[in-house]
Amino acid sequence: MVNQRLDTGWQPCKSDSSGGSNSGESSKESSRCSTPVLDTDRTDRLRDKMRRRIESGDHWFSLEFFPPRTAGGAVNLISRFDRMGSGGPLFIDVTWHPAGDPGSDKETSSMMIASTAVNYCGLESILHLTCCKQTKEIITAHLNKAKRLGLKNIMALRGDPIGADWEEEEGGFNYATDLVKHIRHEFDDYFDICVAGYPTGHPEAESYEDDLKHLKEKVDAGAHFIVTQLFFRAETFLKFVKDCRAIGITCPIVPGIFPIQGYHSLRQLVKLSKLEVPEEIMQVIEPIKDNDAAIRNYGIQQAVEMCRVLLASGDVSGLHFYTLNREVATMEVLRQLGLWAEDPRRPLPWAVSAHPKRKVEDVRPIFWASRPKSYIYRTQDWDDFPNGRWGNSSSPAFGELTDYYLFYLKSKSSKEALLKMWEEELTSEDSVYQVFTNYITAEPNKSGHKVMCLPWNDDPLAPETNMLKEELEKVNRRGVLTINSQPNINGKPSSDPIVGWGPPGGYVFQKSYLEFFTSSENVNALLQVLKKYEPRVNYHIVNVKGKNITNAHDMQPNAVTWGIFPGKEIVQPTVVDPVSFMYWKDEAFALWIEQWGKLYEDESPSRMIIQYIHDNYFLVNLVDNDFPLDSCLWQVIDDMFELLDAPPEPLDQENLQ
């Protein structure tokens, strides 16, 4: 008998003999092997994740971006992170832009973009860092800041001289090796370090062999893996790997893939990197150089073919893509390679942050479901994250509301686009109801524009919410202005494509939830109706001044999403929490004015309608505790309308003034 522990936890690839659990799901699972969401993925270091993927023979990819020039560009890039992040990259990296104040707090700096990717988009990220023309003190300061912001990985580069030829500097950093040594010296093993490899030799190197020697020095100094410069032929890379291995470089070497996306970008890149484009490629491209679509199609086809050779060689596990901050070409290459994960598993129902401090975070209030970045921002100063019961956390204060208009929380739509969606001119509260209704139905409004977002929801309805569409439309039309909801779920497999989350073999549950703004008249009737639903329905009803009515017991949180998994404790990632609802209330009411009211002139009728709603409506949330039964929340609203429609009779009126 040996002291034997068989690790059979999360790995979906190993669960093919699952003995009948989740019948019908196992084949789906095995087709998803390229994107296992491992428990350890939240806690492991990049080097370990990479090693695990390589050992398992799994294929993966990563994505490189550069910092944008403008705040608008930053907003776009962040939403691109979200979209491309859904494909399941092992990591993304953000280049260091020495001319762009890269270590600053500017919304376009390399540092802030990488930090946003980690903290708000939950992406494992590498920050590039170049060392030429920098003092050790400045480099250390950058690294300290990166660490503070939750960045854990650095791509250590020499960097290109700005506008001049290279000159060695006394006491400064002259080679990437110096930077690697410095990082290891100052930060020990804290950062995972990546260095650059040049499959055809660095343009400034004395020889290919000499360059290989320098690469070996960088690795020996403490780098964990290599990402290569782009190249155009698979054999270039495969020879390079062979040569690296021959001189004793044993760490992972990731090929840099550049799908040609246009004639000019190719020319520019080639000039900068001093690479030669092979004759066979130039021959294809030159004749079509003015046909962007044709060049892109060729680039995709060429990249796919090269990647297939690389992956088939057995020497390549992952592919690193130079995206040029564009989506289409890279995503198409990945799709054709079968590496794009259309439906990645979610470890939790909400997108986790990759900040090390938040790696144990496993519960959040439901209120910020559509504004996760705002939630992360407003809780960024918390020292600990609730990792068990919500109520166990020491309830630190939420960040001030005035702080939350971050650039990446701005609407992706312009003022003009918003006015088209939300009406140039509002004539009554009813016209506001119509905007909400159009958002739900996704039908064009009277001026022919689709309402693609609301101040509380920057994206169209979630697939899950779509299940409630018909009911939502009905109630919004009558002034029950819904901003958040979820259906009840009584034990669906954790692999369910719409409501599933967490490791395979589990079951997920939800209580039905509905959150809306509505008038005080409606609230008056609602309170009458809710008496009939005690104790099945829990409610919190609050106006902008903070007056609130609730039947929540002892201010305890109510778990509204939970999951049961093999060999694990219960996970309850979403709660309706009375304390944080008061913070959310401030944000939810402020969005009326900040995002909608301010589109109109001061004192304009439209502005005054929004202001009236802000001042007089209530924010209501309802939870149906009886999750195994059909939700009664629609019946609650129906009953409320019925009471309002009934001929007036002497009622046991509650004083709402």
Added chain:
Amino acid sequence: MVNQRLDTGWQPCKSDSSGGSNSGESSKESSRCSTPVLDTDRTDRLRDKMRRRIESGDHWFSLEFFPPRTAGGAVNLISRFDRMGSGGPLFIDVTWHPAGDPGSDKETSSMMIASTAVNYCGLESILHLTCCKQTKEIITAHLNKAKRLGLKNIMALRGDPIGADWEEEEGGFNYATDLVKHIRHEFDDYFDICVAGYPTGHPEAESYEDDLKHLKEKVDAGAHFIVTQLFFRAETFLKFVKDCRAIGITCPIVPGIFPIQGYHSLRQLVKLSKLEVPEEIMQVIEPIKDNDAAIRNYGIQQAVEMCRVLLASGDVSGLHFYTLNREVATMEVLRQLGLWAEDPRRPLPWAVSAHPKRKVEDVRPIFWASRPKSYIYRTQDWDDFPNGRWGNSSSPAFGELTDYYLFYLKSKSSKEALLKMWEEELTSEDSVYQVFTNYITAEPNKSGHKVMCLPWNDDPLAPETNMLKEELEKVNRRGVLTINSQPNINGKPSSDPIVGWGPPGGYVFQKSYLEFFTSSENVNALLQVLKKYEPRVNYHIVNVKGKNITNAHDMQPNAVTWGIFPGKEIVQPTVVDPVSFMYWKDEAFALWIEQWGKLYEDESPSRMIIQYIHDNYFLVNLVDNDFPLDSCLWQVIDDMFELLDAPPEPLDQENLQ
């Protein structure tokens, strides 16, 4: 609009308009109103619980016991606490026996009996304390010890002079008032204090009026409520209450009820308390004084009639019973009054401890399910109890195994009775299998005795386990010696009479669990079979030397019982925890020798059979994670037997040596 919080949480009495939840359960709930298990019952002080019951118009009862003379008497009294505790007393109290070393650590002391009631039986308990002939230092020491042991309530009494007439003592305590003042002075508001009232006046008081004045002084000194001396006529008590109120005593006054149980006990009590038995009672009793059953029946009838008058008066909310440490009469009176809760709600699946330190305890390993007192004992030195996730606790060490042979962990059966159940002489492992099988079937063994307990289970099968009886019998017969199991439950109402627990309106769940001893040959086959059940079944397999085989991931606990309740976070009171399993293993193996093997002579064949099992068998636990499906654990065992029965063929043998 007012800032209004409606407290509608747990109270089953208020849930009559539950709007359709738990269809069919609401009438059951309302019939249980006399024993609501409130969340706050675990955390509130006795005075607050009492106040709440009085305000709600609810009727309740409490029970008085005296300390036993012998260790055997203590074991019996503790199991009486468990049985009578199930009827739902608001509190019990334990008298102070000055001649019996009442503050000592002796198993029969007042202090230890009261402490056991609190800690191991989960009963709200009052410790009596008399002050005559005691120094302040000794009284303070007693109170400090009581506090340390988790006692929160004191009945402050003067006490009777021992063998002599009363003499005032300089600097000592002469009246209960002095003791009340002392407790409040030394312990502020820590203890709830009860004092005694005399409906006919204290026998030594100058007058009834004078005695009332003394009572008022005791209350004014800081007592929270009054329990009265026994009396024989309802009007005696009702006049007393009226007189108390008239002089400004406003605290609760609880009538002391003495169901007459026998001629001699009545005579003795009357002599001690210097009470007069009314003529109408003596007239009935004298003629039947040698007929115990007749006197008891009369006593029950007389008490019921008097209690009905008291409760109907509107001045009485609770009844305090002088049990004389007997069950039948008091229980019968309570049943006839409708106050005995046959099926009290369980706040959690296991019996909670009433020690203030454990009031937040809400998760335990499943292993001690049949030995909760042992678990409490072995964790009594823990400073904190896991109140969220099991894994969050700082995992202090369990108490040493050598410590756990407490008097109240001893079997309730004598050595002779045990030998009759477990065989005077064992002839083979098979004869051990037969003992286990007879325990499951509750059928007599070959010498005609029923097996009512096993070393791991001091009580007959739980109703829940009874659901598994047929399967259990089959496997025990073949040497799968089960000691703990639970069926899977997929969302039964929390009010379910067999598996329900927690507040009303919730749903409870379980994963199927099976724990057994079995031979290494069986384990060999089992391990082959378990491969087919990955990852559905989690297992831990360990022998006495601690060699263990498991497929548990990362040593995480596996939640096997959990509940979902209105307006609350998920509760997961029972886990299979790999760390504590190693402690349980020591206890479970030791019970073979300590409780069974040692019944036989050293070196006897019977002793050697038990020793062989102890040395060579494995303890196995299995969890079927797929709780919504029919349990596969019986199939696992069946497959194991099938493999064992198959004709030998070359197998992929695992080395278990």
